[in-house]
Amino acid sequence: MSDKDKEKNEWDDREVGALWVNQKQDGTKYLTGTMNGEKVIVFKNKYKEENAKAPDFRIYKQKPQGESSSAAPEPKVVEEPDLI
Numbered sequence: 001m002s003d004k005d006k007e008k009n010e011w012d013d014r015e016v017g018a019l020w021v022n023q024k025q026d027g028t029k030y031l032t033g034t035m036n037g038e039k040v041i042v043f044k045n046k047y048k049e050e051n052a053k054a055p056d057f058r059i060y061k062q063k064p065q066g067e068s069s070s071a072a073p074e075p076k077v078v079e080e081p082d083l084i
Contacts, residue, residue, distance in 0.1 A: 016035050016036050017033055017034045017035035017036060017040070018033045018034060019031040019032065019033035019040075019042065020032055020033055029044070030042060030043050030044075032062065035059070038061060039061070039062040040059050040060065040061060040062055041059075041060050041062045042057050042058070042059050042060075043057065043058050043060075044056065044057055045057060045058050
């Protein structure tokens, strides 16, 4: 096995999930994806400015499709590599 194959296997073993950048119609960006087989949604912490020790992002378990708290249309997916 080559060094490249070993490195790929190591990263595969360490992976816990994958995230995609999304954008609501008002321009607010957020991430969706999976972590350890659980669907998650990630938002920038809007209270960060009030407390320097607060986390930069908050991760939540995603509600199933039928349990949305608002009737907003599905946000469009935007590719942006420099979110963080």
